Amino acid sequence: MEPRRRKARSPSVLCCVFVLWTQLQLGLSGDCPADGRTWIPLGHKCYHFVHGEEDQIKSYTFERAKSLCQHYDLLSIESPEENDFVVNYSPKVWKGAVNVWLAMYYDTDSDDMRWHGQIPVHFTNWESSSFPTDLMPLDTCVTLHSKTGKWENVSCLEEVENGVVCETHQFESCFEEEVSAKSSPLMSALVILSVVAIVGVSAVVWFLHQRHNQGSTIFTPFEYHPPFRVLETDRSCLVESEETDSVP
Incomplete structure (x- = not known):
């Protein structure tokens, strides 16, 4: 039996860490x-x-x-x-x-x-x-x-x-008084752009890692389990023949 391959970790965990770090750097920690x-x-x-x-x-x-x-x-x-x-x-x-x-x-x-x-x-x-x-x-x-x-x-x-x-x-104390009321849309946009950039970089790193990994493809993190096993054509014919001969 072929050893089961270990699933690759999704980059979502890394993304969450970077998003939290980005928020702290933007002064949203209070x-x-x-x-x-x-x-x-x-x-x-x-x-x-x-x-x-x-x-x-x-x-x-x-x-x-x-x-x-x-x-x-x-x-x-x-x-x-x-x-x-x-x-x-x-x-x-x-x-x-x-x-x-x-x-x-x-x-x-x-x-x-x-x-x-x-x-x-x-x-x-x-x-x-x-x-x-x-x-x-x-x-x-x-x-x-x-x-x-x-x-x-x-x-x-x-x-x-x-x-x-x-x-x-x-929250307001982290920003200058004159821009505190106007900074929310800008900060939201920066957070969104940071998240998009982090997700993009993580996806590229993950793709390159899978591509250069020996004996694996970019689809290795996914496992396909068919609902039933389909026999090969020759084996199907052989089984059918044996069942016919066994009938009295």
């Missing part, structure tokens, strides 16, 4: 900004806790807090896990309790609170059972108490708070 500040990754976001001198907690107005984040956003809380993360990490940055500014405002069009960028608020953690309305809508801002994690509405113009946390999405 890194935090490398601007000299300390960023802490969590989920799809990165966070920077702003603090003053080592033994001194400074206070900032809402507008000053936004300017400290430069071209990044103030903190927004979209889940209980994110809220707990801020509470648990705050003691590593600040001594004692602080009130952290949140990137929330009162939208007069919808008569509801929204995150900056007109993002709806789904998760809340107010101190009272419902959102208080003792402030004018245009003067309504929100802070988070680092000890309890509860939220409180405060005046955007008159209050100063001592906690500032900046945030950004990990």
